[in-house]
Amino acid sequence: MTQRVYSLESEEAVLGAVMVDGSCLTKCNLAAEDFFRPMHQSIWRAINQLNVSRETIDPVSLTEQLERDDVPAPKKGWLEALVHMVQQTASTANVETYANTVRQYSIQRRAISIGKQLVDLQNIEEVDRHIRDLINLTASRKSYSCSLAEAMSSVIDLIDSSTNRISTGFKDIDSAMGGFFEDDLIVVAGRPAMGKTAFMLNLALSSSKPTGIITGEQGRDQVGMRCIAIDQEVSLHHMRTGNLGDDEWFRINQAIGAAKSKSIYLYDKPAPTIEEVIQRARQWKYENDIGILMIDYLQKLRGGEGREFRLQIGDITSRLKNLARDMKIPIILLAQISRDIEKRPMGSDFLGRMPYPADLAESAIIENEADVIMTLYRPEVYVDVPQLKGMAYVNTCKNRHGPTGYQAVSWRGEYLKFGDLAAFEPDFETTAAEKPTTDKWHYTPG
Numbered sequence: 001m002t003q004r005v006y007s008l009e010s011e012e013a014v015l016g017a018v019m020v021d022g023s024c025l026t027k028c029n030l031a032a033e034d035f036f037r038p039m040h041q042s043i044w045r046a047i048n049q050l051n052v053s054r055e056t057i058d059p060v061s062l063t064e065q066l067e068r069d070d071v072p073a074p075k076k077g078w079l080e081a082l083v084h085m086v087q088q089t090a091s092t093a094n095v096e097t098y099a100n101t102v103r104q105y106s107i108q109r110r111a112i113s114i115g116k117q118l119v120d121l122q123n124i125e126e127v128d129r130h131i132r133d134l135i136n137l138t139a140s141r142k143s144y145s146c147s148l149a150e151a152m153s154s155v156i157d158l159i160d161s162s163t164n165r166i167s168t169g170f171k172d173i174d175s176a177m178g179g180f181f182e183d184d185l186i187v188v189a190g191r192p193a194m195g196k197t198a199f200m201l202n203l204a205l206s207s208s209k210p211t212g213i214i215t216g217e218q219g220r221d222q223v224g225m226r227c228i229a230i231d232q233e234v235s236l237h238h239m240r241t242g243n244l245g246d247d248e249w250f251r252i253n254q255a256i257g258a259a260k261s262k263s264i265y266l267y268d269k270p271a272p273t274i275e276e277v278i279q280r281a282r283q284w285k286y287e288n289d290i291g292i293l294m295i296d297y298l299q300k301l302r303g304g305e306g307r308e309f310r311l312q313i314g315d316i317t318s319r320l321k322n323l324a325r326d327m328k329i330p331i332i333l334l335a336q337i338s339r340d341i342e343k344r345p346m347g348s349d350f351l352g353r354m355p356y357p358a359d360l361a362e363s364a365i366i367e368n369e370a371d372v373i374m375t376l377y378r379p380e381v382y383v384d385v386p387q388l389k390g391m392a393y394v395n396t397c398k399n400r401h402g403p404t405g406y407q408a409v410s411w412r413g414e415y416l417k418f419g420d421l422a423a424f425e426p427d428f429e430t431t432a433a434e435k436p437t438t439d440k441w442h443y444t445p446g
Contacts, residue, residue, distance in 0.1 A: 027099065035102060167206065177399065180332070186372040196297065198230070207292055215267070230416055233417065292332065299313070321369045335360060351406075374397070391410065
């Protein structure tokens with residue numbers, strides 16, 4: 001027996017409640033297409049037309065509107081049908097419940113319809129479009145109209161809520177930035193050997209949200225090994241050579257056990273296309289409700305439109321920004337820094353080669369789309385200065401939402417582990433010129 005995917009009783013209860021009390025309309029987040037019966041769809045459209053015209057919503061006014069719209073009347077006529085709905089309305093108190101029932105049945109019907117269409121589709125772009133439509137069914141219908149007072153009041157909920165932000169895993173960076181926010185495209189860039197992939201995996205392991213990782217640079221075995229090193233501080237070199245002690249084997253098993261409770265999903269196809277990235281991300285969103293997506297790395301992705309490489313990169317970056325907005329999650333995108341940076345002098349503060357947005361390959365295109373640009377910098381890669389050992393910089397050099405600046409963090413290369421650096425104090429005397437700067441933030445409105 002086929003299950004019914006509509007409730008005519010709930011639909012009539014909503015229509016009747018609005019005719020009894022027009023203010024009920026504001027409690028019903030519905031479109032005409034949410035109603036199953038065509039007659040009810042016509043009535044709802046007429047109700048909204050009267051509301052726009054600031055006319056009274058009652059059976060008489062609705063009858064006149066429906067007749068003006070030349071909508072075919074039921075056998076007993078519009079007025080009698082509408083009066084009957086009003087008479088059946090015992091109370092308007094439960095109108096929101098009835099409206100939610102109408103909405104849920106509408107979602108079910110459209111999901112069934114999309115599912116049937118997906119069965120016969122072979123074109124990947126059409127499949128992707130239908131998957132996007134399927135995901136969007138569960139999104140709340142947003143009202144784009146409000147008063148200034150309502151907009152200001154919503155700020156209180158934003159400030160009080162922590163659900164729309166994700167910790168970076170670093171206290172000082174969180175304190176300055178507030179973490180990662182939905183809809184944002186965050187570019188993390190650096191030269192080779194600076195630890196971009198390791199930094200991304202540190203972020204993933206500290207994330208409180210289900211996380212998807214597109215790893216076109218590293219295979220799953222390498223990612224798994226790196227995550228064990230980070231999570232349980234097992235020497236990466238020991239794992240690669242097989243020279244492990246009993247305690248290290250114990251910690252490897254501890255890491256594997258802990259990973260079972262983490263919602264982290266990998267896709268390790270080499271050099272994936274942007275279409276494959278988008279399709280996989282939407283599948284993860286639908287099946288696992290991921291709250292953040294991480295991609296390693298931009299220049300490895302293929303399939304961008306344009307004859308020139310810079311145009312392809314621009315198209316890919318733009319599509320990833322749109323994906324972040326579409327899925328309402330932050331996307332972390334790793335990117336390479338131009339080698340020209342290595343020609344710059346280090347300077348007395350050792351910060352001369354710290355990357356900035358202009359150092360990104362195809363910088364102008366990426367900078368236009370990115371909400372946040374962070375660069376990684378480890379001066380110990382270039383100079384052998386004892387006080388720089390185990391030290392890295394995270395430079396937030398673009399932030400649409402507020403502060404920019406750099407923050408020193410710890411780096412334990414044996415375990416590929418970044419961490420907070422509460423204070424950097426060398427174990428021996430240094431001059432002011434030799435002592436590295438650890439913290440510099442300034443506020444620049446986005």
